[in-house]
Amino acid sequence: MLGGGVVAGVFGSLLGLGGGILIVPLLSLGFGLPVREAVGVSLVCVIVTSGASAAVYLERKVANLRLGMVLELFTAAGAVVGGLVAFLLDDRLLAALFTGMLLYVAFSMLRRARAPEGAAAPESPAPSAPASEGRRFIDSLSGPGYQVHHLRFGAVGAVFAGVLSAILGIGGGIVKVPLMHLAMGVPLRVATATSNLMVGITASTSAIVYLLRAGIDPYVAGPTALGVFVGAAIGSRAAHRVDLRVLRFLFVAVLLYTAFEMGRRAAGSG
Amino acid sequence: MTERSLESSIARLLTAGTYVSVTLIAIGVVSLAIAGTSPLDSAPPFDPARLGADLAALKPAGFLWLGILGVIVTPAARVAAALVGYARSGERPMLVVSALILIVIALGVLSGTSAS
Numbered sequence: 001m002l003g004g005g006v007v008a009g010v011f012g013s014l015l016g017l018g019g020g021i022l023i024v025p026l027l028s029l030g031f032g033l034p035v036r037e038a039v040g041v042s043l044v045c046v047i048v049t050s051g052a053s054a055a056v057y058l059e060r061k062v063a064n065l066r067l068g069m070v071l072e073l074f075t076a077a078g079a080v081v082g083g084l085v086a087f088l089l090d091d092r093l094l095a096a097l098f099t100g101m102l103l104y105v106a107f108s109m110l111r112r113a114r115a116p117e118g119a120a121a122p123e124s125p126a127p128s129a130p131a132s133e134g135r136r137f138i139d140s141l142s143g144p145g146y147q148v149h150h151l152r153f154g155a156v157g158a159v160f161a162g163v164l165s166a167i168l169g170i171g172g173g174i175v176k177v178p179l180m181h182l183a184m185g186v187p188l189r190v191a192t193a194t195s196n197l198m199v200g201i202t203a204s205t206s207a208i209v210y211l212l213r214a215g216i217d218p219y220v221a222g223p224t225a226l227g228v229f230v231g232a233a234i235g236s237r238a239a240h241r242v243d244l245r246v247l248r249f250l251f252v253a254v255l256l257y258t259a260f261e262m263g264r265r266a267a268g269s270g
Numbered sequence: 271m272t273e274r275s276l277e278s279s280i281a282r283l284l285t286a287g288t289y290v291s292v293t294l295i296a297i298g299v300v301s302l303a304i305a306g307t308s309p310l311d312s313a314p315p316f317d318p319a320r321l322g323a324d325l326a327a328l329k330p331a332g333f334l335w336l337g338i339l340g341v342i343v344t345p346a347a348r349v350a351a352a353l354v355g356y357a358r359s360g361e362r363p364m365l366v367v368s369a370l371i372l373i374v375i376a377l378g379v380l381s382g383t384s385a386s
Contacts, residue, residue: 001309002299031310044338044341044342047341047342047344048288048291048292048341051284051285051287051288051291051341051344051345052284052285052288052289054281054284055280055281055282055284055285055288056281058277058278058280058281058284059277059278059281061274061277065273065276065277065280065352066273066364069349069352069364069367069368069371070367072371073367073370073371073374076371076374076375076378077374079378080374080377080378080381083378083381083382084381137363140363140364200284200344200345200348201345201346201348201349201375203345204341204342204343204344204345204346204375205374205375205378206378207341207342208342208375208378208379208382209378209381209382210382211316211338211339211342211382212379212382212383213382214315214316216316216338217313218298218313218314218316218331218334218335218338219302219307219308219309219310219311219313219330219331219334220309220310220313221295221334221338222295222298222299222302222309222330222334222338223299223302223309225292225295225337225338225341226292226295226296226299229292
């Protein structure tokens with residue numbers, strides 16, 4: 001369990017993902033835990049990994065604290081709803097949802113691996129609306145060299161990210177990063193760092209629901225979270241020595257195999 | 271309080287909270303191994319009333335639960351620190367946002383307790 005956590009932490013750190021995407025399959029397929037119990041443990045792990053790295057991003061002024069806090073109000077609301085919904089869902093349905101998410105991430109990574117490095121980010125148009133109260137607030141969320149827009153759309157997307165995080169035990173970066181980068185005009189680096197900062201509140205809000213509803217096993221969560229923490233530290237130090245393109249293809253293969261196994265579990269034959 | 275010093279304070283809080291929690295979890299994992307308990311064995315449920323006694327008795331579950339609690343509470347403490355910072359600098363919109371986040375977290379606690 002500790003070793004599996006280390007592997008999840010290394011992969012997650014190198015590829016900019018929370019460990020959740022590997023922890024849930026590891027615990028449910030590898031150790032026979034019900035998916036919901038694995039999700040509860042995974043939430044604890046993603047908070048641990050986000051805590052240390054979010055601090056670094058804040059110190060380096062990469063994460064946008066204000067924007068992160070505004071959006072995490074909505075991810076937290078989604079997380080409360082998702083945390084309650086998760087306890088109503090059947091284990092096989094949870095496995096099926098997780099399979100869909102694994103396939104989505106695998107194909108997204110494959111597309112990114114094929115795309116040329118340093119693809120251009122969308123332009124952030126300059127502010128054109130009159131300086132109303134709302135406009136001034138949105139301006140206060142923008143950072144050096146970029147203007148935040150489509151805040152309402154961002155809020156709706158953030159609720160969805162929160163629900164997804166609570167149901168699947170992931171940080172929700174797969175929704176938040178594209179949302180901020182593509183829809184709200186935030187540079188990718190800032191979007192990734194801000195998403196990382198937001199993971200703490202998103203996952204801890206749903207983790208509270210899991211904790212109070214006996215959805216977290218401390219004997220499983222302890223070694224796994226410790227492993228993920230150590231793995232993330234190793235990953236961040238090894239990042240510059242690893243060929244990320246090769247690693248991405250390897251990770252896609254792991255995701256596809258995991259999706260196949262989770263799919264079998266969802267179908268009742270795994 | 272400037273935005274920069276608020277961010278630095280929050281970063282320190284996050285680092286301290288994470289490291290203290292992970293240390294407690296590590297102590298719990300080592301005690302679990304020493305006691306020869308498998309992670310797949312049945313674990314005691316979360317009971318705040320028993321936490322102090324478990325810690326005093328150096329039981330693995332006590333350290334693990336306290337560490338997990340620390341992990342979960344650290345992000346909320348970060349929002350509380352931001353609330354204080356924005357209150358001091360008189361930034362009403364961000365003060366309201368911080369307060370609303372804490373209210374949503376409280377709703378999570380309420381919904382978790384009432385449903386359990």
